[in-house]
Amino acid sequence: MLHKAPFLLSATQAEVIQVLRQTGQASRTEITDITGWSRAKTSQEINSLIEKGYLVETGVGRSKGGRKPRLLRFNSQLGYVVGVDFGATSLDIALADTNGTILNRRAEPTDIRRPPEELLSRCNVLILEMAAEHGIQPEQIIGIGVGVPGPVNFSRGVLVAPPLMPNWENYPIRIFFEETFPAAVVVVDNDVNIMALGEQRSGDAARIEHFLFIKIGTGIGCGIVVGGKVHRGNDGCAGDVGHICVDKQGPICRCGNRGCLEAMAAGPAIAEKAMQIAREGKSELLRKMMNERGGLLTPEDVNIACREGDEAALEIIRASGQMIGEVLAGLVNFFNPSHIFVGGGISNFGNHLLVAIRRTVLKRSLPLATTNLSINFSRAGADAGIVGAIALALEHLFVVEGNPHPLQ
Amino acid sequence: MLHKAPFLLSATQAEVIQVLRQTGQASRTEITDITGWSRAKTSQEINSLIEKGYLVETGVGRSKGGRKPRLLRFNSQLGYVVGVDFGATSLDIALADTNGTILNRRAEPTDIRRPPEELLSRCNVLILEMAAEHGIQPEQIIGIGVGVPGPVNFSRGVLVAPPLMPNWENYPIRIFFEETFPAAVVVVDNDVNIMALGEQRSGDAARIEHFLFIKIGTGIGCGIVVGGKVHRGNDGCAGDVGHICVDKQGPICRCGNRGCLEAMAAGPAIAEKAMQIAREGKSELLRKMMNERGGLLTPEDVNIACREGDEAALEIIRASGQMIGEVLAGLVNFFNPSHIFVGGGISNFGNHLLVAIRRTVLKRSLPLATTNLSINFSRAGADAGIVGAIALALEHLFVVEGNPHPLQ
Numbered sequence: 089m090l091h092k093a094p095f096l097l098s099a100t101q102a103e104v105i106q107v108l109r110q111t112g113q114a115s116r117t118e119i120t121d122i123t124g125w126s127r128a129k130t131s132q133e134i135n136s137l138i139e140k141g142y143l144v145e146t147g148v149g150r151s152k153g154g155r156k157p158r159l160l161r162f163n164s165q166l167g168y169v170v171g172v173d174f175g176a177t178s179l180d181i182a183l184a185d186t187n188g189t190i191l192n193r194r195a196e197p198t199d200i201r202r203p204p205e206e207l208l209s210r211c212n213v214l215i216l217e218m219a220a221e222h223g224i225q226p227e228q229i230i231g232i233g234v235g236v237p238g239p240v241n242f243s244r245g246v247l248v249a250p251p252l253m254p255n256w257e258n259y260p261i262r263i264f265f266e267e268t269f270p271a272a273v274v275v276v277d278n279d280v281n282i283m284a285l286g287e288q289r290s291g292d293a294a295r296i297e298h299f300l301f302i303k304i305g306t307g308i309g310c311g312i313v314v315g316g317k318v319h320r321g322n323d324g325c326a327g328d329v330g331h332i333c334v335d336k337q338g339p340i341c342r343c344g345n346r347g348c349l350e351a352m353a354a355g356p357a358i359a360e361k362a363m364q365i366a367r368e369g370k371s372e373l374l375r376k377m378m379n380e381r382g383g384l385l386t387p388e389d390v391n392i393a394c395r396e397g398d399e400a401a402l403e404i405i406r407a408s409g410q411m412i413g414e415v416l417a418g419l420v421n422f423f424n425p426s427h428i429f430v431g432g433g434i435s436n437f438g439n440h441l442l443v444a445i446r447r448t449v450l451k452r453s454l455p456l457a458t459t460n461l462s463i464n465f466s467r468a469g470a471d472a473g474i475v476g477a478i479a480l481a482l483e484h485l486f487v488v489e490g491n492p493h494p495l496q
Numbered sequence: 497m498l499h500k501a502p503f504l505l506s507a508t509q510a511e512v513i514q515v516l517r518q519t520g521q522a523s524r525t526e527i528t529d530i531t532g533w534s535r536a537k538t539s540q541e542i543n544s545l546i547e548k549g550y551l552v553e554t555g556v557g558r559s560k561g562g563r564k565p566r567l568l569r570f571n572s573q574l575g576y577v578v579g580v581d582f583g584a585t586s587l588d589i590a591l592a593d594t595n596g597t598i599l600n601r602r603a604e605p606t607d608i609r610r611p612p613e614e615l616l617s618r619c620n621v622l623i624l625e626m627a628a629e630h631g632i633q634p635e636q637i638i639g640i641g642v643g644v645p646g647p648v649n650f651s652r653g654v655l656v657a658p659p660l661m662p663n664w665e666n667y668p669i670r671i672f673f674e675e676t677f678p679a680a681v682v683v684v685d686n687d688v689n690i691m692a693l694g695e696q697r698s699g700d701a702a703r704i705e706h707f708l709f710i711k712i713g714t715g716i717g718c719g720i721v722v723g724g725k726v727h728r729g730n731d732g733c734a735g736d737v738g739h740i741c742v743d744k745q746g747p748i749c750r751c752g753n754r755g756c757l758e759a760m761a762a763g764p765a766i767a768e769k770a771m772q773i774a775r776e777g778k779s780e781l782l783r784k785m786m787n788e789r790g791g792l793l794t795p796e797d798v799n800i801a802c803r804e805g806d807e808a809a810l811e812i813i814r815a816s817g818q819m820i821g822e823v824l825a826g827l828v829n830f831f832n833p834s835h836i837f838v839g840g841g842i843s844n845f846g847n848h849l850l851v852a853i854r855r856t857v858l859k860r861s862l863p864l865a866t867t868n869l870s871i872n873f874s875r876a877g878a879d880a881g882i883v884g885a886i887a888l889a890l891e892h893l894f895v896v897e898g899n900p901h902p903l904q
Contacts, residue, residue: 099532124507239864248864298730310830314722321832322706325864332826333860345860418740418823419830422718424729452741452753456647456656456733 093230093273115157162186167230171477183218192218204259229269233480235282242324245276284311286476290468298425303432353408355387362390371400409441413448420453431466501638501681523565570594575638579885591626600626612667637677641888643690650732653684692719694884698876706833711840761819763795770798779808817849821856828861839874
């Protein structure tokens, strides 16, 4: 039987699905308690969800005295979902069941500037390989969540004027995947939004109402969660904080403006400053490293130099953290989140960056907005993207009749 | 019969209330169509709401062939609500029915630095006067929405470290009003949040998902609407954009930091710059006005000089608009709203300010975020605050059992 996602629910069936998403599994009595419905009504709704193949009733829960109750959970036979997380230079991809448990995964280097057909074909190969290892047919893939490092028009599922991946502009990613996986609902989102979703699935962030996820790497972006949901804005491009101005006299950014945060504090700027310092002979270690590396330094080299006690390298990282902190200070005043999670390649540079960010935010934001504010590394870490891509696919498996939004 | 707000609803009753809030009035058939319930269930829910005194069935709607249907609407006998809008130097107060129609209103100058007992007692006098003119008893006031020009801890209903009104810190505004109006639910919020609510009730803004309301006056603040709801943040202080830094070398702000937007672009900064220019003899008109006004100029004087063609005054207003635009450009990248509404005393300075804001935002924000962005004067205008204060009270009249949030 081919289940083609998204699956339609009535408003009351959606309530049952929501309870199971929160609890993982629940007995009929527990669902009756949470929804407040009569036992008859609860039974009717649950039976229709079982008939449709969305839920199964298995195992036994804890008894409260009488017969041990059976437990409801998502039918893992309903199908499988895939998470695809594209970075500028990396591809992470995983296969999961409808409860979000990862069954199989792959990671490999890539170059996002290559043509989309080529990179997406490679995804297909990897997905089919992983599926075959579990005896899963392409028709059983019911959802694919895709994260890409560029601005996405979320409702259309395409990239719009992506600076890192110009070949992908308006490329129909959904249609590409649907040709091989006809039962799948394909959802495309910005990489930072899926990292925020991934963070929400990790630790206790599911209970955090308002948080920011800031990704610092080749670029700088921000995932925004408001009232527990990712805020994508009117055009789907919310969170593009990399082009907020930190210095009107700063260098020209690839966006055409002067002194954008990204142009001054992200990975390439860190490497560029280190090379300048090496050329000027202000750091013996950086000069030596640059010579050894054929005249070029990477952000990771700056990190290594910093760990070896190089003052100039430390100062570059501190200055970067301070500029990121200045922008975040304004956003804390504006948005008043309870948590900021810091992730991405540059965030692995240890505590110096985080301390500089924290210190600047505390100094520049209003006291009322920072009293309860926590600024920490992402708890999901390197897995934020892939966990989020799977969550994105799962969120879009069900829709409520008459409601255009997915059941989040 | 004393109705003590907030009124408890079941989840299904709340759906009926939501339909009536959106439509104003509706027939039983229309409610059945929108909720998708059976006729029997719809009738049962509506009858219980009528029995509780929340709704009445009156008048006749348009017939679709058969008998003309009767229409449901809120029971205006249920009680009345009051909106209180405190500015730094003004008090606006209005009495409305449960449909939000204003029955009576008062406006007078005030000084928010006076003790809260004194100013709130004056509110009581005005409310009782207005109520008496309509034969309404204090016990019939079921909701009071209060807007104040300072940071509010929304859940506690008190001001926290308010710079303009230090006497009010932690003052129990709710308890004060409840002593005279025992049936009322009292809700206190920041003035800009209630202006955003007021804007939402005006024109077609109710259908706008994500917008900002920026108030420019003695201070600069921002109301944030996300998914149709006011975003107050984790500590209730979201939208405090007046203390975002625009110039690290700028003057020291009353918050202790340097170069805050408010210290550089709000009313007092505009007046200060004009006086400096007058003293330096760079504008004959401003110098003349300052002499006539006993050595002081107000922001309104700068506006007058600008209208009379004074170039220096125009430049002050343009510079102010540009700085506000720079901060908004960053917020547009971050939040991606579809609309920005500009209100407050300084916004009445005509098009020069708005044009400077627009130009800077378009220049500094990312193209994808500005393609569909509209920046305009508030449509609610001077009434935004009072309409919003009434809306705030109405929003908190009903709560759903088991849900801590008001039925918005």
